[in-house]
Amino acid sequence: xxxxxxxxxxxxEDMELEDLAxxxxxxxxxxxxxxxxxxxxxxxxxxxxxxxxDMWRSYDPKSHGDYSEKAWxxxxxxxxxxxxxxxxxxVQKAGKAISGKxxxxxxxxx
Numbered sequence: 269x270x271x272x273x274x275x276x277x278x279x280x281e282d283m284e285l286e287d288l289a290x291x292x293x294x295x296x297x298x299x300x301x302x303x304x305x306x307x308x309x310x311x312x313x314x315x316x317x318x319x320x321x322d323m324w325r326s327y328d329p330k331s332h333g334d335y336s337e338k339a340w341x342x343x344x345x346x347x348x349x350x351x352x353x354x355x356x357x358x359v360q361k362a363g364k365a366i367s368g369k370x371x372x373x374x375x376x377x378x
Contacts, residue, residue, distance in 0.1 A: 299360075
């Protein structure tokens with residue numbers, strides 16, 4: 269039927285708890301990975317920001333004056349939100365918790 273949602277697509281009665289656990293594990297691993305890559309990207313942006321800002325200012329001072337505060341302010345807001353969540357390590361920790369994995373334990377030599 270046109271315009272009617274098909275609610276049978278998500279039939280929770282047919283789902284196994286194991287399926288939900290596998291999905292949570294995959295989501296958690298994705299969040300953990302995002303935390304790892306986010307930290308790397310942040311370091312690069314932090315180094316390049318002053319260079320990019322200087323180039324922008326010298327190339328187009330009017331545009332820089334009109335928009336740089338808003339542009340860099342967005343970066344600062346994202347940084348502040350990240351810090352409130354425990355930084356990128358906090359994101360990784362949340363991912364590990366969701367996936368059911370703990371911090372890597374050292375392996376005993378055999």
